[in-house]
Amino acid sequence: MSLLTHVLAVLFGMGSWVSINGLWVELPLMVPQIPEGWYLPSYLSILIQMSNVGPLFVTLMHRFRPGALNEAAVIYVIIAVGTVASFLLGFFWKEKVMVAGIPRSVALLVLTFFLAAVDCTSSVTFLPFMMRLKPQYLTTYYIGEGVSGLLPAIVALIQGVGVVHCLNSTESLNNTLSNTSSALTSGLQAHYQPANFSVEVFFFFLSAMMLVCLVSFLLLDYHPSVARERPNGRYANSAKQQAQKNQNCAEQKPMMDPHGPSNRRRRSGFGRGTYSWTQVLYIFGILAWVNALTNVVLPSVQSYSCIPYGNNIYHLSATLAAVSNPVACFIAMFLPIRSLVLMGALTGIGSGLGAYIMVMAVLSPCPLMVHHDAGGAVTVLFWVLFVLSLSYVKVMIGVMLRDEGHSALVCCGAVVQLGSLLGAVTMFPLVSVYQFFSSGDPCNTTCPQ
Incomplete structure (x- = not known):
């Protein structure tokens, strides 16, 4: 294997x-400076699905x-669009543009749509392109996909996004009944640390990553070094060529494999026929379920499940969860198990x-063990293992x-x-329309002991 190709x-x-x-x-730094405010995440969810x-x-x-x-031409186009869109976002x-008398962040929303289109289209172009290389490089690709979530999170932490300091505050409250007396109350208030560098610099960083x-x-x-890592020195670029190649291999395999049964048959018309249609539906059902949970359902309630235990727990769970993705891919590089039973387990x-994480989010701002360090530790551990x-x-x-x-990778x-x-269709109304979840205060807990 080539280290250059892996990199x-x-x-x-x-x-x-x-x-x-x-x-x-980057939303915590952007939201206070745009007219959409905290409705922006809802708009982003819609734009991503439209893309x-x-x-x-x-x-x-x-x-x-x-x-x-x-396929290669499409990849060149979408990466170039992503690079340019990220760069333009920095400016x-x-x-703001007045739309029907209301200020709107038209440029932000339009450029976000292009970014979302780039990233969504990568799912059906980047993976099939990896057919050019030997199978072990697909796992390396998944490590990079995991890094795509980890790297921005680390840079945002360096930037100081969402870092909260709980400071004592004192305010005077007028007595509205007598209008003659006043009381002093004190408590902790959340003060967000100023960013170490601007949102513009962050978008230029994203543009540089797309250029890389x-x-x-x-x-x-x-x-040339990568070309030597291609199986058989060639790549079937189209689905038709790949299907023809698979058919030829299936016809020749009984003669080429003297240890296998001569009457080996395809179990279905999917791919090379290794899996029956029931198994194919099982695999794709799990794939859809897993991506719904990891890409949308649980991330949309991460703050609700963690903030009641403190801001540090939230940042720790977000960071370690982001690290867990490439770690899982790294493990898969050395343990590439293909067991349907293990997959289900x-x-x-x-x-x-x-x-468990969803239940804690529903119970927010008073989840289980909210007054104990063990509650936050369990939440972080469950996020990592999830x-x-x-x-x-x-x-x-x-x-x-x-x-x-x-064709299987396209699917x-x-x-x-x-x-x-x-x-997204499931969680958007629950989070943004019906406001089913309540956020906790990172500095003050009002839950009973």
Whole structure:
């Protein structure tokens, strides 16, 4: 294996979601300076789901016009668009335009739509492109995808986003009944630390990361050392070519494998026929479920599940959960298990951990053990194990579908986006419309002992 190819695969995967992940972690600094305020996360959720027209178009092209879409050209275009959009956000994210007499952040919303379209379309283009390389590099790509969430979080921590200091405050309260006396009350108030560098600098950093992704893809596409890592020295670019190759292999395999049964048959018409249709539906069902939980459902309530235990618990859980994603991918590199039973077991464990986190979010601002250090420790531990287990499941499925061919990875990316869409449709009304969850105060706890 080539160390250069591994590094390039990580940097390439990093560009898949770095822009949108970066936008989310920067919200605490952006919201006070734009007219949408804290309605912006709701708008972002809608824009991200609207941008699924990108992966829908690519998937339909692969289905009805196999071979007509130049996959590499699409990747060059979307990475270039992501680079330019991130750079322009550094200049125009605060600009306001009057729409029907109301100030709106039109430039921010339009550029965010382009970023979301880039990241969503990467799910159905980046993964199939990895068919160019040997299977072990797909796991490296998933490490880079995990880093796309970790890196912006680390930079945001260095920037000082959301760092709270609880300070004593004293205020005078007028007695409205007699209007002659006053009382002094004291308590703790949350004071957010000023950022170490501006939002503009952060967006320029995101643009630089997308540029790194573009250079990495260019080298993956043309570098001679990478070319030697391609299986059989070639790549079936279209779905039609891949299907023909799989068919030829299936026909030749009984003669080429003297130890296998001569009457081996395809179990289904999916990919190379390794799995039956029931197993295919099982795999894709788990894939959609896992991505709904990890990409939308649980992240949308992370603050509700953690803030009651303190701001430090929230930042610790967010950071360690982000670290857990690439760690799971790293583990999968050395333990690439392809067991449907293990996949189901890990999904069940991760779902159970997610259920506990969801219950704590529902109970906010008074979750279990809110007055004890153990409560925060358990919440952080469950967040880490939740991300670790389900991230490993996602890599398992990616490796299994990679063995099934190019079209299987296209379907993999489409199901990832479908799962995220279903999660967003479920959580958006609960969080933003009906306001089902209540946030805790990071400095003051009003729950009974």
